[in-house]
Amino acid sequence: MGNDVCVGLGASLCQELWSFHTDAKVFGYEHDLGGIVQKVEKTRSTQFTTTWSYQTSTDPWTAGAMSDVFVVPNLNVMYREAHVVNWKNESCTVEQTADEKLPVTTTINLEDEKNQPALAFFSRYHVEYVKLPEIERSIENIEHSISLCNCTESPTNICSVAGEGKKKSCDELGEQVTYLRSARDEWRENLIMNDDFKENSIVNWFEEVGPKLMTDENDLNINDHSSAITPQTLLLGAEEIENQPKKRNDDTNLEEVKRIQFSGGGSTFSMMLSKEKVWDRVGLSCWDGCNADYENTIEGPGLDDLKGTVKGIGVVTDIKLLTAKIHVTHESTDESTDTESTSIRFTLGDDEPGDEFVVDLYYDEKFGTIIFDTIAGRSKCPHETGTAAIEDPRLIIKSYPPQHVFPDEDMVFEIELSNLGVGEESQFVLYAQHRDNEGSLKLLLDGAPFGGSREFTNILKDTTYKKTLVIQRGPRLFQYSSLDLVMESACEDANSHNNDLTASVFNETKSVSQKLFNRGAGENAVIEFVKPCPRVEWAGELKRDRHFVINTNSDDEDNLLVTVFNPNHGEDSFQDMTNDRLEKVLLFYRELGDLRWSTARTE
Numbered sequence: 001m002g003n004d005v006c007v008g009l010g011a012s013l014c015q016e017l018w019s020f021h022t023d024a025k026v027f028g029y030e031h032d033l034g035g036i037v038q039k040v041e042k043t044r045s046t047q048f049t050t051t052w053s054y055q056t057s058t059d060p061w062t063a064g065a066m067s068d069v070f071v072v073p074n075l076n077v078m079y080r081e082a083h084v085v086n087w088k089n090e091s092c093t094v095e096q097t098a099d100e101k102l103p104v105t106t107t108i109n110l111e112d113e114k115n116q117p118a119l120a121f122f123s124r125y126h127v128e129y130v131k132l133p134e135i136e137r138s139i140e141n142i143e144h145s146i147s148l149c150n151c152t153e154s155p156t157n158i159c160s161v162a163g164e165g166k167k168k169s170c171d172e173l174g175e176q177v178t179y180l181r182s183a184r185d186e187w188r189e190n191l192i193m194n195d196d197f198k199e200n201s202i203v204n205w206f207e208e209v210g211p212k213l214m215t216d217e218n219d220l221n222i223n224d225h226s227s228a229i230t231p232q233t234l235l236l237g238a239e240e241i242e243n244q245p246k247k248r249n250d251d252t253n254l255e256e257v258k259r260i261q262f263s264g265g266g267s268t269f270s271m272m273l274s275k276e277k278v279w280d281r282v283g284l285s286c287w288d289g290c291n292a293d294y295e296n297t298i299e300g301p302g303l304d305d306l307k308g309t310v311k312g313i314g315v316v317t318d319i320k321l322l323t324a325k326i327h328v329t330h331e332s333t334d335e336s337t338d339t340e341s342t343s344i345r346f347t348l349g350d351d352e353p354g355d356e357f358v359v360d361l362y363y364d365e366k367f368g369t370i371i372f373d374t375i376a377g378r379s380k381c382p383h384e385t386g387t388a389a390i391e392d393p394r395l396i397i398k399s400y401p402p403q404h405v406f407p408d409e410d411m412v413f414e415i416e417l418s419n420l421g422v423g424e425e426s427q428f429v430l431y432a433q434h435r436d437n438e439g440s441l442k443l444l445l446d447g448a449p450f451g452g453s454r455e456f457t458n459i460l461k462d463t464t465y466k467k468t469l470v471i472q473r474g475p476r477l478f479q480y481s482s483l484d485l486v487m488e489s490a491c492e493d494a495n496s497h498n499n500d501l502t503a504s505v506f507n508e509t510k511s512v513s514q515k516l517f518n519r520g521a522g523e524n525a526v527i528e529f530v531k532p533c534p535r536v537e538w539a540g541e542l543k544r545d546r547h548f549v550i551n552t553n554s555d556d557e558d559n560l561l562v563t564v565f566n567p568n569h570g571e572d573s574f575q576d577m578t579n580d581r582l583e584k585v586l587l588f589y590r591e592l593g594d595l596r597w598s599t600a601r602t603e
Contacts, residue, residue: 012526021460029348057123058347064372066125076118079108079138084087106141108176120157127187135184139177146173194364197371201258202361205273205368229257229271229361258362259375262348264355267325274343285334296433346370352380352491354390354423378422381491383510393428393512395487398466401518407478407529411471411518417487418464421510427490429453430467430484432516439477441527444470453493471516471527477530482517534577539565547592560600564586 031386057067086095097103109115122131145151151170158167250595262269264581284291295385320482350357357377364371372387396442399414419426431453432443443450446467459465474480540563542548566574587600 007228035184045515054121065193066123068124068129068369070120070122070124072120072122074118074120076116076120077108077110077223078112078114079106081106081138081141103144104137104141105145106138108138108142124191132184132187135180135187139180139184142173142177142180146170146177149173194366197362197364198373199369200362200365202363202370203258204331205363214483229260259358259360261348261349261356261358261377263357264350264379265353265539266349266351268346268347268349272343272344274344276339279338279340280335281337282333282335285332289330289332291332292328292330296328304549311526317554344369345496346372348597351377351392355379357384357387380423381489384458389421389510390423391419391426391428391489392510393487393489394418394420395485395512395514397514397516401471402529403519405518405529407473407532409529411529413469413471413516415467415469415485415514416464417459419459419461421461421462424456427455427457427460429455429490429493430485430487431493432485433513434483436481436483439480440474441480441483442472442474444472455490455493469516478529480527482525482527483517484513485516486513487509488512497534531581534574535567537565537567562600 009114054071055068056069057063059067082105084095084105086103088095088327095103145159145168148168149157151157151173156172159170159173160167180539191249260269348359356377357379358375360373360375362371362373363369374384377384377387378390379387383391394417396416397413399412400418401411401413405411417428417430419428420599430445432450434451445454450469456465469485492511515525517527519524519528537543538546540561542562543565549558550560568577571577588597589600590597
């Protein structure tokens with residue numbers, strides 16, 4: 001507010017006596033909607049994750065095709081095998097099968113509460129060499145029960161099955177055989193290896209296998225993601241050398257390489273092929289109230305400006321309306337995310353220095369897993385099919401003992417050892433399989449006791465080493481089973497707990513063996529020493545007097561009672577010691593002073 005006063009002096013004239021100016025606001029309100037003046041945010045989150053992982057064996061003795069894993073949902077059915085003991089009174093013996101074993105029956109109760117759905121996680125080796133023989137044996141046992149029950153001629157018979165409390169009808173037994181045969185046939189079909197895979201290069205894994213593993217109407221095709229052996233970062237820095245050999249009309253580039261070469265010594269090469277699919281869904285909800293989005297406007301009167309004069313001019317006012325806007329936003333959403341991923345990883349490596357492998361990689365069209373086709377290379381222990389053997393033992397028995405070896409003599413074998421493999425120097429072991437040494441034979445190799453494994457180091461390639469093996473008779477027997485003489489790589493001997501169970505099945509072992517024997521051949525080969533005639537000593541008067549007298553005073557003038565004694569009666573009787581070789585018993589005598597022996601007559 002301002003006041004102006006004008007005072008005139010002399011000729012001056014003052015026309016404006018009073019004026020004023022004022023600003024007054026009766027009511028005002030301002031609201032800025034340009035920012036957030038109030039906010040409340042709440043978040044709830046729940047996450048569930050389940051991961052399934054299947055890995056094949058990393059053991060060098062079981063890795064490969066036999067470690068392929070079958071993951072199969074099934075009904076786990078308990079069964080029981082019972083040995084049947086039937087006593088035959090007429091012969092006082094137990095009834096046995098043709099191979100002199102007790103009959104076995106298999107009982108199955110599908111209604112048993114212990115039978116539950118299960119997920120089988122079996123290796124190819126376990127299916128082929130454990131489960132399939134079990135199923136085959138069960139089929140044979142139940143079919144034997146069907147035969148004993150005469151179900152073919154009388155299908156309505158009720159059968160008593162050994163090992164089970166209640167009886168079974170022929171139909172029930174036949175149904176069990178049907179189930180088992182179906183299981184057997186399905187396993188056999190899935191065990192068949194597909195050899196038609198050479199067109200399925202690993203380079204095409206994402207284009208061919210990826211969509212098949214996870215596909216639906218929203219899935220995307222993958223056309224430009226590499227699955228070649230060589231990483232893209234290495235391809236960018238690859239330099240082509242001069243005079244590089246090439247196949248005629250070969251336009252293959254490094255991005256299409258499916259073959260890998262790698263060496264042993266502990267280093268590994270790993271590769272993972274993975275695919276992940278995310279499905280994210282967001283929707284509205286009414287958590288703490290449903291969603292809202294609106295705006296309110298409020299208007300009202302108000303005095304914002306006042307001007308006035310006293311003389312000649314009236315009061316001027318400026319009246320403005322009050323305006324207010326309110327914007328309200330409330331949002332509540334529900335979001336869920338599903339993630340599905342599949343990955344296949346493999347690792348290539350070998351612990352043995354000097355080993356080398358050349359492997360082509362393909363994929364299995366049915367399962368999407370990787371197939372390894374070994375093309376070339378060299379390997380030691382275990383020897384891999386498709387590669388040259390670094391250690392390839394050769395064992396020859398150059399000289400066998402004669403058929404007639406006396407009990408106190410040595411049975412001598414001359415043997416030769418050599419390595420036919422590509423390794424310059426190798427280590428081998430030689431041992432005799434004492435599992436079959438039931439009579440305590442003594443073995444000597446080069447004059448030293450030969451009871452366990454004898455290791456030979458620095459065996460040179462294509463060099464023959466000669467050894468002498470001696471067998472001495474045990475304390476009692478004269479005939480023994482033949483023994484296996486085995487030569488194998490030292491590392492195979494060190495891993496014999498795996499080798500004995502698996503390598504012979506996989507045909508990967510380079511172990512060789514020869515039989516030690518001196519009589520017979522094949523399954524009839526034996527180690528036999530000449531068995532002497534049993535010792536006989538006089539007994540009674542002959543042992544006491546060392547002579548006898550026959551005259552008219554004898555009680556029996558026509559016959560002489562002769563008694564002999566078996567000094568080895570603690571071991572066996574005369575009859576048992578001679579029943580397979582005794583032809584006749586002779587008694588020789590002569591008169592005192594006579595030089596010619598006469599043969600006594602026996603009746």
